[in-house]
Amino acid sequence: MKTNSVDSLLETLYELSGIHFSIDNETDFDESNVKRIDELVTRLRSKLSPAQLMERYINGLMGLDEIITGAHDIHFEIPPLMDLMIISFKETITSEAISVINSLYDPSNGFMFKKDNHTCVLIHSAFDITSVDNYIKTCSSIRDMLNTEAMVNARIAFDRTSTLKELPIVYQHTETALKIGYIFDPDKTIYNYHNLGLGKLLYNLPTDVCANFLKDSLPDVDFSTIDNETLNIITTFLDNGLNLAETARILYMHRNTLVYRLEKFKNQTNLDLKQFDDAVLFRIGTMIYKYLKTKENGN
């Protein structure tokens, strides 16, 4: 049994190995033989792709020694320091998006692989990133390029610059950052593993513990009825260290109006947000509410 597909496989085998193979017409050649050639081609192909080597390594399918040997076999020089970013798309990744990402780096310094139909991983020899701000700026640039050139929305998560040895853990952190960021800051598009705050803690709590906390500690607060304006005022007040003057300035609001709004909220919920303990309680409550709501929506 010799078909066109076998010819094509043999041709590929020659391209990958530089060795000519042929099948004697007399040989008993069946499906299992085709499968074995196909596997050989796949193995050779994977050997030639640094991206595939990295994908296996960060997913724990290959050890440190193996990737070093594998990289050596294909004459691929692993950069001493690398940056890893996970880019997540709401829709299926388009060819335009892949083209944009591939054009962002010099192919000899980086590579990208698809994690699934909505996510891809970009690994690059360390960008010239010296601070978290620069990391955010780099991620923002990638996001904006995807927005403007490929017309797709993207969220990007990052951890830190790492060595090859640290890369699998950095990958895990980055994945976690994307999940937690999406729950607690869904309106943001850039997530830093080291800036997930309380979200990192709450994410690891069972949902029933969270639900009970809301019931027990904040019985008078119905988070579903708090309007956006009130929430924005409170968030700004909390973000500014419970400073009335500063909050009023940022919100372009009269100080007395702010005091009136906080009093009104106190009458409705029994929470005096000018008190540190109540403010913390409300902050945690809001986050838990978001977390439970996201879980409820099946995300």
Place this chain on the structure above:
Amino acid sequence: MANIKLENITKVYDSGVTAVKDFNLDIKDKEFIIFVGPSGCGKSTTLRMIAGLEDISAGTLKIDDKVMNNVEPKDRDIAMVFQNYALYPHMTVYDNMAFGLKLRKTPKDEIDKKVHEAAEILGLVPYLDRKPKALSGGQRQRVAMGRAIVRNPKVFLMDEPLSNLDAKLRVQMRIEISKLHEKLGATMIYVTHDQTEAMTLGTRIVVMKDGVIQQTDTPQNLYQKPANLFVAGFIGSPQMNFVDAEILKEGTGLVAKVGDSKLSIPAEKAKALEDQGYVGKTVVLGIRPEHLFDPALAKVEGIDTNNKISSTIRVYELLGAEVFLYFDYAGTQMTARVDPKTTAKSGDHFDFVLDMSMAHFFDKETEKTITN
């Protein structure tokens, strides 16, 4: 041709947070409209909904009377320029500008024609062979704009495109964007948090807060007739002074009692206050810093010097053509912008004359204007 109509547009994120609420706006063909407001007010979200980068939770978006809610972003004939004007580092200016067209499989000669046309408009012809590294910040931003122009879209969306530039360059680029709008004759929507940028660029401005439109008007009307306390405070720098005032009847007219001063309210404003039942109630009085005068200079301007408040000047700031005086009155920090001829100095106990014909009155609860 690109009229854009946003009808009752609402955006609710998966977490339940409402980012934009019941947004209604008609944008005319070739109009240059600005969305302005503080961070988190929903202006960028609205822009992204127009672009198709965010789903619309409720309401209808129409471009040229065609419903666009479910049209793919790339099929909306829109181009965007964002704050982070990243350029492909390994490509020349030409290739950077051509990249989007290549992605869309545009024929080579057409790409060449469009890139050269855009480069001409933006003054980038001498730089077409350069790499981004060899360009200044302003030139890079122009390349980013060039990438949008080559597409020849119906609508340009700009999200804080000048935020990464220094102050001097921002002013230059502002002028260039204005000229660009005239040259291209396309509909432009420009998002900024900077009220100066908004006031100088737009023919119409949409002021937003908490996902809600506060006022849509010309720059002049926003400044002179703010619809509410927020707009009054947001537009203008230094911002409008606000102080609680009790409205009292005195003789045939009304006065505003502020601290220990009584300020006569001009007849037209008094009528509005009286008709709406504010006599005997406390309202918020708003007065812009330039409507507070040094008494000696107020006389020259023909302003009633009886309407005055007294306080000690905390800070004297000479800016050359004007002087800012900072002081506290009735528990509020206030600013006066006066002529440098003033004799006022830091630490002086000073009278400030208020031009009450320029005063604004706002309801304390609803924060809406009473007299505009």
